[in-house]
Amino acid sequence: MNDFLSEIDQQLLAGVRAGNSSDWEELVSQFHGRLLAFARRRLGQNADAEDAVQETFLSLLKSLNSFRGEASLETWLFQLLRRRIADAHRRAGRDLQVPLCLSDSRSATDEKSLSMQPVIAFEQSASWYVRQKEQRTQQQSELLQAVTAATDRLKEEKRFRDLKTFDLLFFAHWKNQAIALELGLEETAVAVLKHRFIQRVSKQLNMSGPSDNLTERSSGLLSDVWRDGRPSCPKRTTLGKYVLGILPEDWDDFVTFHIERLGCEFCAANLEDLNAEINAPSDGSVNLMRGRILESTVGFLNPQIRSDPAG
Numbered sequence: 001m002n003d004f005l006s007e008i009d010q011q012l013l014a015g016v017r018a019g020n021s022s023d024w025e026e027l028v029s030q031f032h033g034r035l036l037a038f039a040r041r042r043l044g045q046n047a048d049a050e051d052a053v054q055e056t057f058l059s060l061l062k063s064l065n066s067f068r069g070e071a072s073l074e075t076w077l078f079q080l081l082r083r084r085i086a087d088a089h090r091r092a093g094r095d096l097q098v099p100l101c102l103s104d105s106r107s108a109t110d111e112k113s114l115s116m117q118p119v120i121a122f123e124q125s126a127s128w129y130v131r132q133k134e135q136r137t138q139q140q141s142e143l144l145q146a147v148t149a150a151t152d153r154l155k156e157e158k159r160f161r162d163l164k165t166f167d168l169l170f171f172a173h174w175k176n177q178a179i180a181l182e183l184g185l186e187e188t189a190v191a192v193l194k195h196r197f198i199q200r201v202s203k204q205l206n207m208s209g210p211s212d213n214l215t216e217r218s219s220g221l222l223s224d225v226w227r228d229g230r231p232s233c234p235k236r237t238t239l240g241k242y243v244l245g246i247l248p249e250d251w252d253d254f255v256t257f258h259i260e261r262l263g264c265e266f267c268a269a270n271l272e273d274l275n276a277e278i279n280a281p282s283d284g285s286v287n288l289m290r291g292r293i294l295e296s297t298v299g300f301l302n303p304q305i306r307s308d309p310a311g
């Protein structure tokens, strides 16, 4: 299954699987900036963040054979990185996790209550990927595909109010009433949108009797999908246009909402990386770090068939 992989990603992965070190270099340089930005947002500006990114690239090499394109390469790398970050927190004896979406209703609203709050283990919730195996079941992959198809259609039809509703429902865990207030909707309209969305996804999955599946479980499953599969996140190219201020107004409004109001940490990291790229395209320290990653990982490429670029 390669549903989520672009042609470029597929070629890159094929090269890496064949042990081609220049493809590995290309992959590392393409993704390490946004991964480091994400890690630093969660672990601080220190060596822990750099280590987590380095370990993430190693994890990718080790899990190459089990990865079948169940998510985009970027989303897969973010998933691996989140596990490494959770490990780093555990090693440091910290249980508290920073939410992936800053407006998450389950997170504390101010610092005082944060310290009073019992541990909220966002990363250790019912998510499938934090289970021991770095592999999803077929069923979970199908669900992500169905949800992505539905959100892609919303993007095509520019139904951004619906997308905002689902971001707030499934990513930020807001109640219908709060969402209605935020988006200027009737509370019942929020419930109807949710109902229709779940129906559409059920239909896509060829489930019989879609309303039977409209259980409490649906919200939990969709929350997992939102967090792990990022179906509403704008593409990197869209974020690039956002940085340059050349997005159409409706798209610009959605991206602003997604990053600033919702507080999507994945997109915020991407944005930080894009800004750094634009403002300091040849940052020496970035190159130094990339060099360190390559040095420490290249030995894990398939040694039998590794191609030597010099030879």
Ligand SMILES: [Zn+2]
Pocket (backbone or CB within 6 Å): 230, 232, 233, 234, 258, 264, 265, 266, 267, 268
């Ligand atoms: Zn996002």
